[in-house]
Amino acid sequence: MAQATHQDDGHHNNTVTLLGRQITVEGGIYTVVFVALAILTVIEVVSAEGLKGAIHDAPDAAATLQAIKAAILLVIAVIKSTLVIWFYMHLRDEKPLLAVVLLLPLLIAGLSILYLLAIPPGGYSL
Amino acid sequence: MAQLTADQLSAPAQADHGHMSVEDSNNNLKLGVWLYLASEVVIFSIMIVGYVLLRINEPDVVAQAHEKLGVGLVTANTFVLLASSFFMVMGLRAMQRGNRAGMLRWIGLTALGGIVFLCGQYIEYSELSHLGIVLGYDLESQWSTLGMRFYAPTFFHGAHVFVGVLWALEVLRRGAKGRYDRNPIGIEMFGLYWHFVDVVWIMLFTLIYLV
Numbered sequence: 001m002a003q004a005t006h007q008d009d010g011h012h013n014n015t016v017t018l019l020g021r022q023i024t025v026e027g028g029i030y031t032v033v034f035v036a037l038a039i040l041t042v043i044e045v046v047s048a049e050g051l052k053g054a055i056h057d058a059p060d061a062a063a064t065l066q067a068i069k070a071a072i073l074l075v076i077a078v079i080k081s082t083l084v085i086w087f088y089m090h091l092r093d094e095k096p097l098l099a100v101v102l103l104l105p106l107l108i109a110g111l112s113i114l115y116l117l118a119i120p121p122g123g124y125s126l
Numbered sequence: 127m128a129q130l131t132a133d134q135l136s137a138p139a140q141a142d143h144g145h146m147s148v149e150d151s152n153n154n155l156k157l158g159v160w161l162y163l164a165s166e167v168v169i170f171s172i173m174i175v176g177y178v179l180l181r182i183n184e185p186d187v188v189a190q191a192h193e194k195l196g197v198g199l200v201t202a203n204t205f206v207l208l209a210s211s212f213f214m215v216m217g218l219r220a221m222q223r224g225n226r227a228g229m230l231r232w233i234g235l236t237a238l239g240g241i242v243f244l245c246g247q248y249i250e251y252s253e254l255s256h257l258g259i260v261l262g263y264d265l266e267s268q269w270s271t272l273g274m275r276f277y278a279p280t281f282f283h284g285a286h287v288f289v290g291v292l293w294a295l296e297v298l299r300r301g302a303k304g305r306y307d308r309n310p311i312g313i314e315m316f317g318l319y320w321h322f323v324d325v326v327w328i329m330l331f332t333l334i335y336l337v
Contacts, residue, residue, distance in 0.1 A: 027216055034212040038205065045201050048336040052192070066185075070337045077332035081325045088215045088321045095153075098160050105164045109171030116175055117182070 033087045037080055044076045152311045159318045166286075170326050173279035177334060180275045187272055194257050195250075197335055203246035204331050207287075210239025211324040214317050221301070221310040229313065230301055236320065237294035240287050247284050251277075279330055286323045293319065 014028045025031045051069040055062045086092050091099060146154075181188050217232030254260075261273045293316050300306065306313050 027212075027219070030212060030215050030219065034208065037208050041201070041204055041208065044332065044336060045197055049197070073332050073336050077328055080328045084211060084321050084325050084328070088211055088324075089318055094156070098157065101157070101160045101164050102167070105167040105171075109168055109175075113171065113175050113178065116179060 029087060033083050037083060040076050040080050044073055047072055047076075148309060152309070152314075155311055155315055156318065159315050163318065163322045166322065166326075170279065170282070170329075173275075173282060174329065174333060177275045177279060180271060181333075181337065184271055191259065191272055191276070192335070194259065195254070195335060199246060199250055199253075200331065200335050203243050203250075204327065206239050206242050206246065207324055207327050210236045210243070211321050213239060214320045218310060218313050218317050221306050221313050224307070226301065226304065226307060229306070229310075230298060233294055233297055233301065233313070237291050237298065240291040240294065243287055244284060244291070247280070247287075276334065280334065283323065283326055283330060286326070290316075290320050290323055 014026055015022055015024045016029050016032050017023075018032060023032070027034075048069065051065060051072075055065045055069070058065065085102070091102070213232045213235040217229045217236060220226075220228030220232055259273060259276065261277050297306075297313055297316050300312060
């Protein structure tokens, strides 16, 4: 009888190699990813609140600090999203076509965002 | 072309009728879900652009809103959604190991996480409405430009969580009957949707509440 094939590809292993060390934890890589997501979220919130105070205390450097804050937070958010997509959505095990399916609209949306951001807030004046 | 129901597609024997292996059928279903999610990327991107433009053009309004909003409740809600994503993937893992009871427990926790998230969002919206941050466009209000740009992406996301909770309950119902015992593709499809909703929230949380 036909059955869904299931490969023992490491998802079902409770032992994970992390930074050269083998860790055994219930849930394996999924638990490690969840802990990473939680830690990154804490770092995100602490960074945002800390930099908010710094921006408030140094109005002269507010624009620079705000740009740094945005860059740090967006990098962390992208790392978190990638972890979910790569491990929880199993993109790492799928055919490259699925990565294209995901990345193409992201690319189009990204270009559209850049285009919209280039338009002056008050519109173009002749 | 005859339309296939999810029941038909989840039954391995049925897939053989169309000269298609179960693996091919599963891959097609997953491709379909990924294409759907790709369309969702574009929709959410439009809403995010609307907010980002406001963030750039009216930074003072957003800064004041951040003061009002705080991050306590929304951070707790973020942890709930991240945890529900973990529960989801553990549910799929349990079913792939043939542990139906474990799958039902994990997917049940996933649905519970979604419900808790929605309750948190309701509390947040109630607090915001008391502060005067509402959806309506009122020229007298300093929040008139913020309302729609804030509520559109967050409510649309909340609607996705609501649909996800309903889907989780349906997965529980089918799972309890043993529908996924031989082929857990139905759980995997739901998982793709639920994790996508999580990814969208990761971006919204950062862009709207933290940046």
